[in-house]
Amino acid sequence: MAASVAAGLNGDSGLSLAAATLVVACLLLVPGWVIGRAARLGALPSLAVAPAIGSALIGVAEILTRALALTWRPWGWVVIAALSVGSTLLMHLLAGPAAGPECQRTPWSRAEQMILAGGLTVAVVVPAGVILSSLPGPDYPAQAFDATFHLNAVAAIREGGNASMLGGLSSLYSGRAIYYPTVWHGAVALAPGGPVSASTAGILALTAVIWPLSLLGLLVRVTGLDSASGSVGDGADRRQQVCSVAAVLALSAGLVGFPLLLMTSLAVWPYALSVLGLPGALVLYDQLREGAVSRRLHLTWVLLMLAVAGGVVAAHGTGLFNLAILTLPFLADVVASLWRRSAGRRGGQALLVAGAAGTLLALATGAWLMRGSLASVLGYERPAGGVAGAVATLGQALIDLPMYGSVPGATVPIGVVFGLLTLGSAWWARSRRDQRPWLVMWLLALALLVLTGGPQWVGRQLGSPWYLQKARILPLAILPSLILVAQGGAGQPGQRLWAVLRRTASRLGEVRPGRTAAAMMVALVLLPVAARVPVERALVASVYDPQRIQYGTLLTEDAITLIQRSRSRLPDDAVVLGAPSRGAAHLWSLGGVHVVYPMRAAAAPGTPEASLASAWPALGQKDSQTCALLNQLGVRYFYSSSDATASGSVTGAAPLRWDASLTQVPTEGLELIDSEGSTSLWRITACG
Numbered sequence: 001m002a003a004s005v006a007a008g009l010n011g012d013s014g015l016s017l018a019a020a021t022l023v024v025a026c027l028l029l030v031p032g033w034v035i036g037r038a039a040r041l042g043a044l045p046s047l048a049v050a051p052a053i054g055s056a057l058i059g060v061a062e063i064l065t066r067a068l069a070l071t072w073r074p075w076g077w078v079v080i081a082a083l084s085v086g087s088t089l090l091m092h093l094l095a096g097p098a099a100g101p102e103c104q105r106t107p108w109s110r111a112e113q114m115i116l117a118g119g120l121t122v123a124v125v126v127p128a129g130v131i132l133s134s135l136p137g138p139d140y141p142a143q144a145f146d147a148t149f150h151l152n153a154v155a156a157i158r159e160g161g162n163a164s165m166l167g168g169l170s171s172l173y174s175g176r177a178i179y180y181p182t183v184w185h186g187a188v189a190l191a192p193g194g195p196v197s198a199s200t201a202g203i204l205a206l207t208a209v210i211w212p213l214s215l216l217g218l219l220v221r222v223t224g225l226d227s228a229s230g231s232v233g234d235g236a237d238r239r240q241q242v243c244s245v246a247a248v249l250a251l252s253a254g255l256v257g258f259p260l261l262l263m264t265s266l267a268v269w270p271y272a273l274s275v276l277g278l279p280g281a282l283v284l285y286d287q288l289r290e291g292a293v294s295r296r297l298h299l300t301w302v303l304l305m306l307a308v309a310g311g312v313v314a315a316h317g318t319g320l321f322n323l324a325i326l327t328l329p330f331l332a333d334v335v336a337s338l339w340r341r342s343a344g345r346r347g348g349q350a351l352l353v354a355g356a357a358g359t360l361l362a363l364a365t366g367a368w369l370m371r372g373s374l375a376s377v378l379g380y381e382r383p384a385g386g387v388a389g390a391v392a393t394l395g396q397a398l399i400d401l402p403m404y405g406s407v408p409g410a411t412v413p414i415g416v417v418f419g420l421l422t423l424g425s426a427w428w429a430r431s432r433r434d435q436r437p438w439l440v441m442w443l444l445a446l447a448l449l450v451l452t453g454g455p456q457w458v459g460r461q462l463g464s465p466w467y468l469q470k471a472r473i474l475p476l477a478i479l480p481s482l483i484l485v486a487q488g489g490a491g492q493p494g495q496r497l498w499a500v501l502r503r504t505a506s507r508l509g510e511v512r513p514g515r516t517a518a519a520m521m522v523a524l525v526l527l528p529v530a531a532r533v534p535v536e537r538a539l540v541a542s543v544y545d546p547q548r549i550q551y552g553t554l555l556t557e558d559a560i561t562l563i564q565r566s567r568s569r570l571p572d573d574a575v576v577l578g579a580p581s582r583g584a585a586h587l588w589s590l591g592g593v594h595v596v597y598p599m600r601a602a603a604a605p606g607t608p609e610a611s612l613a614s615a616w617p618a619l620g621q622k623d624s625q626t627c628a629l630l631n632q633l634g635v636r637y638f639y640s641s642s643d644a645t646a647s648g649s650v651t652g653a654a655p656l657r658w659d660a661s662l663t664q665v666p667t668e669g670l671e672l673i674d675s676e677g678s679t680s681l682w683r684i685t686a687c688g
Contacts, residue, residue, distance in 0.1 A: 031054050405542065549651060
């Protein structure tokens with residue numbers, strides 16, 4: 001790679017990336033963690049609820065900042081801080097003084113802290129190392145369909161100062177104010193560095209910091225380590241629970257379905273942030289199921305649950321459907337419990353049936369009122385996979401194979417270790433009522449995946465809220481599978497596995513079978529993680545390595561070099577025309593220069609931008625409308641890239657869409673300003 005591109009992560013660039021990563025992580029973790037603690041949650045479970053609450057605070061702050069006619073930078077910090085302080089005080093007042101189980105939690109021993117720290121270190125270091133070792137540099141943009149939009153959305157927020165989800169990205173939609181979830185973009189916009197480097201820091205923060213900490217909080221809660229009882233039954237001692245949590249944390253570093261796939265190949269960063277809020281919802285579901293020591297605390301947790309749900313949906317609208325899937329098992333558990341309790345009361349069950357009927361009627365009424373929107377969502381189309389696709393999807397889900405594109409090395413079934421652990425834990429959980437909701441949740445997610453990946457029929461449309469994309473649904477199966485494995489490791493299956501390892505060590509003639517068994521357990525966890533590193537690096541390369549971009553290269557090294565110096569070649573008010581499929585859209589996020597088309601999707605019909613795309617080839621011709629459209633949009637410059645092979649990359653240049661005409665370079669009416677390799681910047685002289 002050219003030195004200008006592969007500058008590496010050293011010196012000032014490395015420090016700025018680290019600083020931006022820390023800012024994004026703290027922004028999404030610290031306020032939510034403090035609020036969780038004020039609501040009398042444990043210190044570690046509060047880490048799980050923190051991302052969703054942080055997202056909720058950012059979403060509300062974005063709307064308030066716009067309503068107060070303030071710019072997002074720097075006033076977003078002030079509004080977020082004010083909302084955080086107010087929410088913390090509210091939760092503290094509602095929850096009341098700490099009492100009961102809060103005061104009875106078993107303190108962590110030094111050995112337990114070291115074991116957890118070991119698992120957490122693996123969960124942090126492996127994804128961070130994979131990303132940093134595969135990244136050409138902090139200012140190198142991810143090259144994927146959605147990434148183009150998200151990078152320019154950050155640039156638009158920084159420039160316009162409006163981060164509201166209610167029209168804050170109008171400059172990307174020909175000036176139309178539309179709804180779009182902007183929590184991700186707002187958080188990244190507050191981080192130091194340019195839009196590209198700040199987005200890279202956001203990817204690093206979510207993948208290698210927030211996700212491991214959130215998962216830690218969830219696992220501590222569901223294994224009983226945060227409970228006053230301190231046990232999940234079957235004679236499981238605390239040390240076994242701690243080892244189970246640490247092992248699953250380390251194993252999570254070898255999973256590609258979440259968050260790495262969503263943050264790299266798919267580049268659906270706002271959706272990944274929404275999914276990252278789900279562990280908080282699961283923690284609160286489990287907390288509410290166990291019960292609070294007072295009605296006051298119960299009310300506090302219900303309000304906190306609403307805030308978490310709001311954060312999940314604010315980060316991405318599909319979060320509403322994710323919450324629905326994850327809520328069903330707990331809702332069924334609550335209804336069954338109420339049914340049993342009402343059996344001995346006169347008219348109790350009739351009242352419950354009436355309440356259920358009223359709820360269904362309300363849902364049906366809402367669905368009818370929103371029938372147009374629901375029809376639009378459920379009418380989404382994507383090629384079906386057939387019966388073979390359904391079987392393949394089930395296999396992919398069980399052993400965590402990437403469900404998007406073709407990834408080198410992904411067919412090696414390293415994930416079979418995790419798959420076997422999940423199946424064994426699920427079999428054990430089937431007879432345990434307290435773990436049944438997690439099992440049902442996992443089965444529901446698997447069923448949805450199989451429906452989506454299978455043959456086309458009406459039931460397949462249930463996957464429409466996820467755009468019939470299996471990779472978006474897979475995290476819903478990964479979360480409960482991690483819980484099942486952690487609970488299995490903390491219970492009888494974990495005891496049996498440990499006994500097998502000790503017997504094996506004894507048969508090998510080891511003097512200290514306990515230590516040998518521990519070493520074998522560590523190897524059982526770490527070897528699959530290490531074996532997955534090549535696949536994880538391939539996923540990162542699929543959007544960052546210009547020679548291996550999965551769905552076609554948008555920017556070659558020459559294009560990046562030209563765009564990075566374009567700011568010094570063009571006036572401040574320059575607007576550049578070019579094909580997004582050839583990298584022109586990146587002039588805004590990478591070079592700070594305005595473009596006509598800031599995303600790869602086509603402009604809305606009836607807009608000047610839509611007309612210009614087809615009129616461009618007629619530049620300079622008599623009776624052409626090209627100059628009138630260029631003048632209307634203030635366009636004086638043109639970007640071109642003529643290398644369809646993308647400097648010999650594996651997949652070549654990205655496929656042209658509606659923008660094929662924008663790759664044509666008129667023979668007259670243009671004046672060359674700058675060029676690098678096959679990319680060029682032109683001044684449009686045909687329009688005077």
